[in-house]
Structure formats: structure tokens, C-alpha cells
Amino acid sequence: MKDYAAASTSTETVPVATSGDVVSMRQTVRTLAQRCGLSLVHQTKLVTAASELGRNMLVYGGGGVVRAAPVVDAGRSGVFVEFRDKGPGIADLELALTDGWTSGNGMGLGLSGAKRLVDEFDIESGPSGTTVRIVKWGR
Amino acid sequence: MNTESNTRLLVDTLTARRDDFLAQWARTVGEDLRGRLSMAELGRELGELYEALLRALSAGSLDSHGEEFGETRSLLIELSRNRARQGFTPTDTARSVFALKEVLEPSLTGDADSVRAYLQFSRLLDDLGLLTSEAYLRTREEIISSQAEQLLELSTPVVKLWDGVVGVPLVGTLDSARTQVVMEKLLQTLVDTDSTHAIIDITGVPTVDTQVAQHLLKTVVAARMMGARCTISGIRPQIAQTIVALGIEFGDIPTNASLSDALRQALKEVALDAEDDVRGLL
Amino acid sequence: MTDRVPVLKIGEVLLVSIQTDLDDQMVLDLQEDLSHRIVATGAKGVVIDISALEIVDSFVGRMLANNAAVSRILGAETIVVGMRPAVAMTLVELGLSMSGVRTALNLERGLKLLRRIAAGRA
Incomplete structure (x- = not known):
């Protein structure tokens, strides 16, 4: 997926190192979603997805940086959010994206659930870190 | 030049x-x-x-x-x-x-x-x-x-059938966008009117495929999580057959053949609540 | 984080009204506090009001489900009340149905439901 945040002049950057940071990141994403005119349900889905991905980043990637930006493309407007960590990466992406409850703090619904909540979802993972990019289009 | x-x-x-x-x-x-x-x-x-x-x-x-x-x-x-x-x-x-x-x-x-x-x-x-x-x-x-958008709004009226019971008569083909609107409106009406029962009547829906069934199921589950009971009524015989033939899991969805049956059921439950209130039980 | 969600006792009922966006530690603390308070007070019911929550993600959803299961073992019934429509739709999409959790539209209906359960009528 294109890095919409790089092209935008109103990109918001939030470092995520504690679970408190996840809360403020959610608020940043919500404010942006409201400004971009997403409906309440769309906002809620986007913020929930951001919460899941932010927590994943914190738990598995040791924290990282979240960037959020408005997107306008072919008459639609939406919100782009990128989650980038420098963790060990995800060994089996396909498995990580499979649905299912895992015991304790496992991968559970985090990735697959977040994917269902947004319109575009892109993940790259390697030994030097994981990057997830999502877009939620407005209605 | x-x-x-x-x-x-x-x-x-x-x-x-x-x-x-x-x-x-x-x-x-x-x-x-x-x-x-x-x-x-x-x-x-x-x-x-x-x-x-x-x-x-x-x-x-x-x-x-x-x-x-x-x-x-x-x-x-x-x-x-x-x-x-x-x-x-x-x-x-x-x-x-x-x-x-x-x-x-x-x-x-x-x-x-x-x-x-x-x-x-x-x-x-x-x-x-x-x-x-x-x-x-x-x-x-x-x-x-x-x-x-206006058409979408017009085609999905949520009506109050009784105190505590709201209904949506669906007419025509259901697609994702429309079901989304129906869901949102129905669930919001539950909160606004403090209604514990919702009935989705699909008498006017020509066909039910896997996706539509999925959407109906999601609405029922969402209503349940909010503390309300959602019933599907007006399932015509051929639709019931399609649902079985497609192997769609309709298991948890409470269904009724007709709107009147669904309403009777809902009223019975609402009445039970009221009865408990009157008895001073609560 | 030292913020904790207050757990109020009214008769045999514990009332939790979540008013702020919770971070994960607060969620874990709440789960811990609730089970301790149920045992300490001998409460028969717990009502968790989430009407102020703008989002419920899988972490909070799981806490609500776990809490219902744990309190049931400890002899108390949990009712989650006031879930917003947008939150419910999002949870369904996320894949959580919270099937083991009793719910009600609002606090008043939640308390009524508890009394009906106590009277063996629900």
C-alpha cells in the first residue's frame, strides 16, 4: 500500500511505548476520523482496529510509532494509519492472520479482527520489524 | 513570436x-x-x-x-x-x-x-x-x-409496533450498504425508545443468499449484546428451503413464519416483564 | 497508572460505571478488584455500565466475558448494560459475540434483570 502519510501535510505522529500511549493514539485517530467525516460506525470500527494493532505493536513489537493521515482518492475521503515497530517480526504471517481465540495473550482476534474492520489492510514483516497499514474510507 | x-x-x-x-x-x-x-x-x-x-x-x-x-x-x-x-x-x-x-x-x-x-x-x-x-x-x-442516499433512508423505516417493540419491514434486495443502514437505524431506535424487542420482517425480500443471512445474523447478535432480542419474521417457504440448501447456519437466529407470530411472541415477553413490575417483585 | 475504576456496593449488587477510556492496566485491575469485592461482600450481582465507552476492543471484550464467567463461579450474576449500537456492530465484525454474558439496554433494566434472576424468573 502507498504511504499516504508521506504525501500528506497533516500527518499526525504518535509514539507508542506504554498502554497509556495506546489510549492517546486512539484519541488522535478518532479526532482525525471525525475531521475526515467518517460516520460514527466507521469511526468506531477504525478506532477499534487501531486499538488492536496498537496493542499488538506494544506486546509483540516492543512498541513503535503510529502515523495517521487523511486520504483523498477518486472523490472518496478516508483515514490512513500506519503502525511501525522494530520488533522481531511475525514468523508465520498467514497463521497470525487466521481467526481464533488463543489462550492468554496470544494473537487471538487482533490482526484478523482488525483486518475485517477496515477497508484496506497491508502488512509487511521481517526480522527488522513489522509495518501494518490500514485505510478506512468514509461514507 | x-x-x-x-x-x-x-x-x-x-x-x-x-x-x-x-x-x-x-x-x-x-x-x-x-x-x-x-x-x-x-x-x-x-x-x-x-x-x-x-x-x-x-x-x-x-x-x-x-x-x-x-x-x-x-x-x-x-x-x-x-x-x-x-x-x-x-x-x-x-x-x-x-x-x-x-x-x-x-x-x-x-x-x-x-x-x-x-x-x-x-x-x-x-x-x-x-x-x-x-x-x-x-x-x-x-x-x-x-x-x-435519500432512497436508502426512505426504504428502511423503523416503526414502533408496541411499547418496547420496534420493527423494520424490509422490501427489495438487500446489499451490504443497505443492511448497514438498517442495522444502524434499528439498533439506535432500540436505545432511543428503550425497546427490548426488535422484529425484522423479510416478507418483501425476494431472495436470501449467504451474505444477506450473514448480515441478518450480525444484526441479531449486535442487538443481543445491547440487551435486546431481535427476531426475523416473514420467511417464505422457498427462502427457508434456500437457507437449508445453502447450508447457512441460521441456528441462533430466533425466527417466526409471520410478523403476527413474531409480534405475539414479543408481546408475551414484554407482558411478562410488566407483570413482574406489577407484582412488586422488582 | 494508578487510576482505578471505582466499584460501588448497593445492597447485594456491585455497580461499576466505566466513565473513561481505559488503558490495558486499568482493565486488568478492574477484573482483579471485582473478583475480590464479590468475595469480600458476598454480592449476588454485578452491573457493569459501559454506556460511556466509545469503543470496546477485544481486550475489554474479553475482560467482560472473563468477568462474567469468574463472578458466576463466585456466585454472582454479571449484567453488562448500555452498550452503544456502533460498539455492538464493531464487536460483531471483530468476531466477538460475548455469548456467555447477560446484557441489558440500560442500568435500570440491568438492575431489574438481576432481581428477576434472583427471583428465579429469568
């Missing part, structure tokens, strides 16, 4: 014979539109456009996408939108712009220099004419999408 001297020539000509050209332009366009627009209004519109063009040319530009033509472009977009609403075709609107070429032609085809200037100017007008077509299309698209 460069752009600069071309624009100077154009500006000189357009300034010197302003009133003459404007009158001719308005006349040509007026004939074209055959009186569907008053001459006064037309004269005002074209006058504004003429001035904006002249100002841009005076700034030395012949690039229709350039900053200098910003004012001209917004005037044209405005004009095109108005014409679209008044029912003119995009051709009518584009020709209004192209007509200025005809007006200028006799005065600018004398010598080689003026011909070059004329050609450049007519290229500029071509671009601007196309811009009106684009704006026209966009306006139409906006009108269509806002109508589609």
Missing part, C-alpha cells in the same frame, strides 16, 4: 473591442440556447467570464491549469453546475465557451501573428470547455449519490 507577445496581442484586441465582442458572444450563445435563459442573465454570466479571462491573459498566461486562470475555472465550474441543475446538456454549456472562438475568428485571422495567437487562444478555450463537461459530470454524480 512568443507567448508574451501572443497574450499582449490578445489582451489588446479583447480590451479594445470588449463591448462589441461581448454582445456578439451573448447573441451567439443566446441563439444556441434558444431563449431558455434570459439575455440579461446570460450577459452577466458571460461578462464576468470575459473579465476573468482578460485578467488572466493580462497576467501573461495561456495555461488553463495555471494559477492565473483560477478565477476563470471557478466561474466556469459554477456556471456548469447551474446549467446542469437547469437541465441544459453538457454540450450546451461547452458550446457557450467555444462560441467565443467564432466571435474572435474574423478579427484575429488577418496576419500570421494573429493566427498564431488565435490558435493558442482557441486551444485555451478548448481546455476550458472540457472543464465545464467535467464539472457537469461531477454535479450529476453528486446528485445521483445524494438521491441514492
Whole structure:
């Protein structure tokens, strides 16, 4: 997926190192979603997805940086959010994206659930870190 | 001969014979539109456009996408939108712009220099004419999408059937977007009216496929999480057969054959609540 | 984080009204506090009001489900009340159905439901 945040002049950057940071990141994403005119349900889905991905980043990637930006493309407007960590990466992406409850703090619904909540979802993972990019289009 | 001297020539000509050209332009366009627009209004519109063009040319530009033509472009977009609403075709609107070429032609085809200037100017007008077509299309698209949205709202009324019971009669084909709207409206109505029971009646839905069944299931589950009970009624025999044949898991969805059965069931449960209240049990 | 969600006792009922966006530690603390308070007070019911929550993600959803299961073992019934429509739709999409959790539209209906359960009528 294109890095919409790089092209935008109103990109918001939030470092995520504690679970408190996840809360403020959610608020940043919500404010942006409201400004971009997403409906309440769309906002809620986007913020929930951001919460899941932010927590994943914190738990598995040791924290990282979240960037959020408005997107306008072919008459639609939406919100782009990128989650980038420098963790060990995800060994089996396909498995990580499979649905299912895992015991304790496992991968559970985090990735697959977040994917269902947004319109575009892109993940790259390697030994030097994981990057997830999502877009939620407005209605 | 460069752009600069071309624009100077154009500006000189357009300034010197302003009133003459404007009158001719308005006349040509007026004939074209055959009186569907008053001459006064037309004269005002074209006058504004003429001035904006002249100002841009005076700034030395012949690039229709350039900053200098910003004012001209917004005037044209405005004009095109108005014409679209008044029912003119995009051709009518584009020709209004192209007509200025005809007006200028006799005065600018004398010598080689003026011909070059004329050609450049007519290229500029071509671009601007196309811009009106684009704006026209966009306006139409906006009108269509806002109508589609209104239709969506109209086609999904949530009605109160009894104290504590709301219903949605669904008619027609269900798609994702529509189901989303139905879900949102139904669930919000539960909160607003403090209703514990919802009935979705699908008597008017011709077919139920996997996706529609999925959407109905999601609505039922969402309502349950909010503390309400949602029932599907009006399932016709062939739909019941399709559901079984498709192997759709309808397991957890409470269903009733008819709306009246669903309503009776809901009322029974609402009555039970009320009875407990009266008994002073609660 | 030292913020904790208050757990109020009214008769045999524990009332939790979540008013702020919770971070994960607060969620874990709440789960811990609730089970301790159920044992300490001998409460028969718990009402968790989430009407102020703008989002419920899988972490909070799981806490609500776990809490219902744990309190049931400790002899108390949990009712989650006031879930917003947008939140419910999002949870369904996320894949959580919270099937083991009793719910009610609002606090008043939640308390009524608890009394009906206590009277063996629900």
C-alpha cells in the first residue's frame, strides 16, 4: 500500500511505548476520523482496529510509532494509519492472520479482527520489524 | 513570436473591442440556447467570464491549469453546475465557451501573428470547455449519490409496533450498504425508545443468499449484546428451503413464519416483564 | 497508572460505571478488584455500565466475558448494560459475540434483570 502519510501535510505522529500511549493514539485517530467525516460506525470500527494493532505493536513489537493521515482518492475521503515497530517480526504471517481465540495473550482476534474492520489492510514483516497499514474510507 | 507577445496581442484586441465582442458572444450563445435563459442573465454570466479571462491573459498566461486562470475555472465550474441543475446538456454549456472562438475568428485571422495567437487562444478555450463537461459530470454524480442516499433512508423505516417493540419491514434486495443502514437505524431506535424487542420482517425480500443471512445474523447478535432480542419474521417457504440448501447456519437466529407470530411472541415477553413490575417483585 | 475504576456496593449488587477510556492496566485491575469485592461482600450481582465507552476492543471484550464467567463461579450474576449500537456492530465484525454474558439496554433494566434472576424468573 502507498504511504499516504508521506504525501500528506497533516500527518499526525504518535509514539507508542506504554498502554497509556495506546489510549492517546486512539484519541488522535478518532479526532482525525471525525475531521475526515467518517460516520460514527466507521469511526468506531477504525478506532477499534487501531486499538488492536496498537496493542499488538506494544506486546509483540516492543512498541513503535503510529502515523495517521487523511486520504483523498477518486472523490472518496478516508483515514490512513500506519503502525511501525522494530520488533522481531511475525514468523508465520498467514497463521497470525487466521481467526481464533488463543489462550492468554496470544494473537487471538487482533490482526484478523482488525483486518475485517477496515477497508484496506497491508502488512509487511521481517526480522527488522513489522509495518501494518490500514485505510478506512468514509461514507 | 512568443507567448508574451501572443497574450499582449490578445489582451489588446479583447480590451479594445470588449463591448462589441461581448454582445456578439451573448447573441451567439443566446441563439444556441434558444431563449431558455434570459439575455440579461446570460450577459452577466458571460461578462464576468470575459473579465476573468482578460485578467488572466493580462497576467501573461495561456495555461488553463495555471494559477492565473483560477478565477476563470471557478466561474466556469459554477456556471456548469447551474446549467446542469437547469437541465441544459453538457454540450450546451461547452458550446457557450467555444462560441467565443467564432466571435474572435474574423478579427484575429488577418496576419500570421494573429493566427498564431488565435490558435493558442482557441486551444485555451478548448481546455476550458472540457472543464465545464467535467464539472457537469461531477454535479450529476453528486446528485445521483445524494438521491441514492435519500432512497436508502426512505426504504428502511423503523416503526414502533408496541411499547418496547420496534420493527423494520424490509422490501427489495438487500446489499451490504443497505443492511448497514438498517442495522444502524434499528439498533439506535432500540436505545432511543428503550425497546427490548426488535422484529425484522423479510416478507418483501425476494431472495436470501449467504451474505444477506450473514448480515441478518450480525444484526441479531449486535442487538443481543445491547440487551435486546431481535427476531426475523416473514420467511417464505422457498427462502427457508434456500437457507437449508445453502447450508447457512441460521441456528441462533430466533425466527417466526409471520410478523403476527413474531409480534405475539414479543408481546408475551414484554407482558411478562410488566407483570413482574406489577407484582412488586422488582 | 494508578487510576482505578471505582466499584460501588448497593445492597447485594456491585455497580461499576466505566466513565473513561481505559488503558490495558486499568482493565486488568478492574477484573482483579471485582473478583475480590464479590468475595469480600458476598454480592449476588454485578452491573457493569459501559454506556460511556466509545469503543470496546477485544481486550475489554474479553475482560467482560472473563468477568462474567469468574463472578458466576463466585456466585454472582454479571449484567453488562448500555452498550452503544456502533460498539455492538464493531464487536460483531471483530468476531466477538460475548455469548456467555447477560446484557441489558440500560442500568435500570440491568438492575431489574438481576432481581428477576434472583427471583428465579429469568
